[in-house]
Amino acid sequence: MPYTPETPLKQTFTPQGERPTYTLGRYQTLLFSMTCAMAVANVYFAQPLLESMAYSLSVPASSIGIVITATQAGYALGLLFIVPLGDLLNRKQLILTQMLLSAVALCTVGLARDWGVLLAGMVLVGLMAVLVQVLVAYAATLASPERRGQTVGSVTSGVVLGILLARFVSGAMADLAGWRSVYFASAALMMGMTLMLALTLPAAATPTLQGSYWALLRSALWLFVSERTLRVRGTFALLIFAAFSVLWTSMVLPLSEPELALSHTQIGLFGLAGVAGALAAARAGRLADRGLGNRTTGVALAVLTLSWLPSAFVNSSLLAMVVGVVLLDFAVQAVHVTNQSLMLAARPDAPSRLIGAYMCFYSVGSGLGAVAATYTYAHSGWIAVCLLGAAISAAALLYWLFLQLTSR
Template sequence: MDAWRRLLLAVVCGVAVAGVYAAQPILEPMGHDLGLSPGLAGWIVATGQFGYLAGLVLLVPLGDVVDRRRLIAVHLTVTAAGMLLTASASAAWVAFAGLATAGLFAVVVQTAVAYAASVSPPAERGRSIGVVTSGVVVGILGARVATGMLAEVWGWRSVYAVLAVLSLGLAALALAVLPSEQRPGRPAGYGRAVASVGGLFGQRLFLTRGLVAFFLFASFGTLWSGLSLPLGAAPWRLSEGRIGLFGIAGLAGALGAARAGRWADKGRAVPVSGFALTLLIVSWAAIARLPSSLWLLVVGIVLLDFAVQVVHVSNQHLLTTANPDRISGVVGSYMVFYSLGSALGAAATTAVFSARGWAGSSLLGAGFAACALAVWAIDRRPPVDSTPPGTEAAGARRMRQEARRG
């Protein structure tokens, strides 16, 4: 796949995921304008997240049935409709309907990753996944900065209007420049594609990589969902705008891991994952110094996001190589672990911070990272039969050989 097509898919991912997280910096004005009490404003973000989880189960398996190029365009178009509905909402229920729609079809992210993996030669699959997945991190972290700037100038509705326009433009570009997939054999029906997802949970490889992702993103969520609490309190008392700028440090770390896909292509996914998880634990030692040093916090954020991106790309490379006949299903199911882990980190960090301060939150994040490393260590040498029957393609054999070498 050409570099500029990878870039297009990365932008698709960034715009789609930004729609899910865009409300975080603008909850107060958005809730006030829609007539929501402060206690209910959190449902603005939750609605999109619930829609996203539903899409992982119901929509992502479609990628194993129909042409993913057309599916990307359709998902982006419906996402744009949800954004426009939200931007024009005069009542809370209308906004919720738009956010749920946008969240449901934001799973175009997983379809784009699966498409990149399927059209790339085996020797370049990890590189393609790495570049496309980087768009997700840009969307999550970049949305914190861009949303605040747009809302400050034109109001919160402009955020969703801009995202809608971008989604429609990307839908047209996807149809115009992305090649159709060439799939051997006849694709399975939708019912069979959804049912096959359940079989993934019988794979040791899928379960262990999913558990690594669960603890990995619980650690990630512990930082990013709790960071504003100590930064907004004494001694720093930073404004929301300045707190959002720390997302740039996370972005630098995530983009620094762009070579993770190339490392996976060279057969280093397993050992590199172990190194990155160790680095994740180390990053919390720097992050824990937040009460006394913002510079050490920046260093810790860069290391943490670098480590998270390396492991995330390596996991997807291993799973898509082992399951070439159901790439969309395996990517979507894997992301369920990601969503649940992020939710756990977000919920736990606020409770721990209230009881034990930032030191407690830092120990929590490091603990999640240690659990991920423990799962990786246990599964460092998966058994030969870790992949299901019918996936004995060269890519799957290569993956198992790589795991043994790791």
């Protein structure tokens, strides 16, 4: 057998055979989705709270943005060094440990009276937020092959809900009880959900690997080279989340300008419109289960490209902006669910490593989109931002068309 970085890893299975005896029901799927929403929301809570944090800790406003950087840095480290452990360790124990440490991190942030303590807490918050990827991989493993895409879609919908609702919820809570209350409340919820999952998750481990941690990391890196599905779907992820970030990073700017002068709460309500689109796309996994994942990707990318047209008319119609937000979130979620469904079907033996590697593309796309959006708006205005988002979306659609032509 030729050597690859995966060679030192040995696949093992439960005593009952290669298929786990436990299957994921609707109630458990709902719990997974809720946990994902809570975990990813922890990453985004800080965005509307930066001004309050700066004032509370006497930090210059020019420096408080480091809070976001620290959280994202922790998240990136978690993708590389924690998520792959889902293929090596007992996933139930890994999930519960992450949730407990997440509660500790949230309490650390809420209690922080020092700038360094706050940053350390935010790094740990981001590090533990990769619980999301471990949960998605675990859910895909527990689901039957014919329902894997549907399950991934249902669980992933919680991720999008968490991202879209986090800013609105944190802003509203901060207005009522201060920014620290957001983190204390989230810590309490994480503890409660930890107890629920401890009582309901199956005790037996799903198929795991035997080998060293470093061999596991090498095998995760090797997936970028060996798995074409990961590279293709990762490219789609980079582009769609760059477009997603372009909209959600910059939309607050025209909405808060004197011409519209919307409050933070009113701007946050646009997240509810995005929720509608995200929930509608949750069924994309069912299409992937029926062998229609590739076609679903093409249709969704076309919708993503067209979604920027109504968004461009925000100054003359808020309803048009709502339509654009719904279409964009629908398209991004549909492609995201399809991406994960097709990857996990291609390599069901490496779910955690695949999801961790895939989310690296997500992180790069989100970061590039945010930087490009703010720069474009500052120099050329909202119409230019919409053209940028449409160009990124069209690039994803052209890449999909190129794959169709070259695969024949």
